[in-house]
Amino acid sequence: MEKIENERLLKILQHFPEIGPVSEIVPLTSGLINQTYKVVTELPGQCDYVLQCINHHVFTNVLLLQRNIELVTRHIRQKLEARGETDIRRKVLRFVPTEEEVTYYFTGEEYWRVCEFIPRSKTLEAVTPETSYLVGLKFGEFEAMLADLPERLGETIPDFHNMEFRLAQLREAVEADKAGRLEGVREIAEALLKDGDDMCVAERLYREGKLPKRICHCDTKVSNMLFDEEGDVLCVIDLDTTMPSFVFSDFGDFLRSAANTAPEDEPDVEKIHFNADVFRSFAKGYLESAAAFLTDLEKEMLPYAVALFPYMQAVRFFADYLNGDTYYRIQYPEHNLVRTRAQLKLYQEVLQATPMMRDYIQELTRP
Numbered sequence: 001m002e003k004i005e006n007e008r009l010l011k012i013l014q015h016f017p018e019i020g021p022v023s024e025i026v027p028l029t030s031g032l033i034n035q036t037y038k039v040v041t042e043l044p045g046q047c048d049y050v051l052q053c054i055n056h057h058v059f060t061n062v063l064l065l066q067r068n069i070e071l072v073t074r075h076i077r078q079k080l081e082a083r084g085e086t087d088i089r090r091k092v093l094r095f096v097p098t099e100e101e102v103t104y105y106f107t108g109e110e111y112w113r114v115c116e117f118i119p120r121s122k123t124l125e126a127v128t129p130e131t132s133y134l135v136g137l138k139f140g141e142f143e144a145m146l147a148d149l150p151e152r153l154g155e156t157i158p159d160f161h162n163m164e165f166r167l168a169q170l171r172e173a174v175e176a177d178k179a180g181r182l183e184g185v186r187e188i189a190e191a192l193l194k195d196g197d198d199m200c201v202a203e204r205l206y207r208e209g210k211l212p213k214r215i216c217h218c219d220t221k222v223s224n225m226l227f228d229e230e231g232d233v234l235c236v237i238d239l240d241t242t243m244p245s246f247v248f249s250d251f252g253d254f255l256r257s258a259a260n261t262a263p264e265d266e267p268d269v270e271k272i273h274f275n276a277d278v279f280r281s282f283a284k285g286y287l288e289s290a291a292a293f294l295t296d297l298e299k300e301m302l303p304y305a306v307a308l309f310p311y312m313q314a315v316r317f318f319a320d321y322l323n324g325d326t327y328y329r330i331q332y333p334e335h336n337l338v339r340t341r342a343q344l345k346l347y348q349e350v351l352q353a354t355p356m357m358r359d360y361i362q363e364l365t366r367p
């Protein structure tokens with residue numbers, strides 16, 4: 001890293017008094033939204049840290065964001081303590097206070113925060129049926145632990161997983177055609193809009209009072225979970241989008257990445273299939289820890305959740321493509337279009353797997 005950049009980051013770190021002398025700051029490349037670094041400290045026995053610049057164009061209300069995160073981590077820590085858990089430092093994130101006793105520092109332009117780096121932990125980039133069972137258990141437990149959080153959380157991104165809202169954004173993008181890209185990809189817009197009504201069923205049931213919102217993680221990819229050296233799950237990370245949502249968010253979005261046989265931006269759609277084994281083991285783990293608080297309707301609608309997320313992601317990627325790539329970081333000019341096609345293909349594969357998923361969920365939830 002450049003010397004000037006390094007000095008700038010060191011200055012920011014000075015506002016977090018508990019951090020001792022730093023020997024190195026290393027960029028951590030992951031995530032499409034926030035800029036993240038590992039801060040290696042000098043003294044033996046002192047933990048390392050993760051320094052992050054919060055993308056406040058995405059998370060416009062940083063106060064609300066950090067309040068949510070503080071409430072969530074405190075609640076989980078209390079639960080872990082209450083059940084006599086050991087090594088809690090590695091099982092829930094801890095954010096470091098600034099000299100003002102808040103968990104973010106504002107430079108006048110940017111918001112920064114620091115959390116402890118969890119030692120001897122790793123992320124997995126892909127899952128096997130075995131690991132997806134463990135991840136299912138853990139995300140189900142995460143929701144279960146937060147089911148009795150007394151405080152109300154705000155929406156860190158308003159309408160984040162609101163399908164009606166995402167479709168409205170797509171319609172606007174089609175209408176405006178800001179980047180002049182619609183010609184030639186019109187059939188994608190049509191394919192997406194044709195299924196719009198079906199995919200908005202959760203929002204309608206919510207208005208009718210038939211579906212609840214609960215506190216969900218809303219970014220349940222496998223890379224947002226830390227494992228220890230033995231391959232056991234340690235802790236859930238990336239809590240930025242933890243907010244009230246349908247439980248479909250956590251169930252569906254996990255399988256969107258984990259049960260895809262190819263990356264989310266695979267250019268060759270023939271490689272994209274839905275991995276039924278990953279689905280089954282994740283569903284089994286998830287329902288083992290979440291079934292107790294889910295309603296029958298929520299359980300019955302889990303296959304819908306699995307279709308909803310590739311569909312929603314296709315809508316979001318495509319709207320961003322039409323808008324001229326203003327939201328997702330891209331690596332090449334057509335990246336968002338490639339991502340859209342890949343998600344659309346996954347959506348179609350999931351629809352074909354729906355009868356199988358229905359049978360399996362029924363089997364798991366039969367009294």
Ligand code: GN1
Nearest residue numbers: 031032033034058219238241264313
């Ligand atoms: C973004 O930054 P990252 O990779 O955690 C996005 C998710 C998308 C994902 C697609 C705040 O997540 O909703 O599913 O990209 N997060 C936000 O890769 O928009």
Ligand code: MG
Nearest residue numbers: 031033219238
């Ligand atoms: Mg994220």
